[in-house]
Amino acid sequence: VQLQASGGGLVQAGGSLRLSCAASGPSFSRYAVGWFRQAPGKERELVAAIHRSDRNTYYVDSVKGRFTISRDNAKNTVYLQMNNVRPEDTAVYYCAGKQVILTAPIPSTYDYWGQGTLVTVSS
Secondary structure: OEEEEEOOEEEEOOOOEEEEEEEEOOOHHHEEEEEEEEOOOOOOEEEEEEOOOOOOEEEOHHHOOOEEEEEEHHHOEEEEEEOOOOHHHOEEEEEEEEEOOOOOOOOOOOOEEOEOEEEEEEO
16 A cells, blocks of 8 residues: 655644545555654654544544544545644654554554655744
């Protein structure tokens, strides 16, 4: 599967942004998808993830209540809705995918990666 992230840009603190991760290739509905971010000088971190079943999601504590991950398998797309953004959310955001079975947990490592999209939050 190939992944392409988009939707980044410049936003003021407190604003909103929606990132999209479009997938091409078969069986996208069998993939868990994660959104990672990497800020300058910092390690890459998993921000949010969604299982293939879409009923199981993960959020890092710093974005809980502000970010929402969702998927539309008919469009082969996963979204990251970012609300009430903060300057510390500034980073390059990447989406990544991994094929999983229904009973597997949300993975922490992923096999397929898209290019990054830059999110800059101004104070």
